[in-house]
Amino acid sequence: MRQIYTVIFFGALAFLSSCIEPNQFSFCRDFDTTGCKGLFKEKAIFPLEKSTRTKTIRDFANSIYFRGDRLAFQLLNARSKYDVTFECLHGSYHFGNPSEFKEDLEYIELRDKHVYGLVMLGSLLEKKFAAIKFQKYKPLPAFDVYYALYCHKDLLVSEKISVALK
Secondary structure, rough: HHHHHHHHHHHHHHHHHHHOOOOOOEEEEEEOOOOOEEEOOOOEEEEEOOOOOOOOOHHHHHHHHHHHEEEEEEEEEEOOOOOOOOOOOOEEOOOOOOEEEOOOOOEEEEEEEEEEEEEEEHHHHHHHOHHHHHOOOOOOEEEEEEEEEOOOOOOEEEEEEEEEEO
């Protein structure tokens, strides 16, 4: 009798996991072996403590980079018209018009059917404010970042989040 219940339990578990909606995307501060940590909704707010704010904007971006802040993501239950493998995955980010500027995501990882990745916040700042990086530091305005993730040429997800430093 116990074997029947075990078979039913694992069969139900397999059925339920196949019913999970594919390509569920979230932004977060970081991820570990259990998944995303510090989920963000519409806005990612990062503190200014322990950052250099007395020199240039470039020095500020570097201090944020070495502090280790990240704009990470998770894509749960990744599905594509292709077999989702590490080899097919690639992604990019931009700040508005994707035809003007695209940068590769710095890190992508595949675990089972879940994809995790990130860009260091300091890198985002350096790219976004490249035109004024040698100016004296001043508080930077919030800005939008768009992440796109692909399996070969198949777009898995394209999402936007606003980033603010306070």
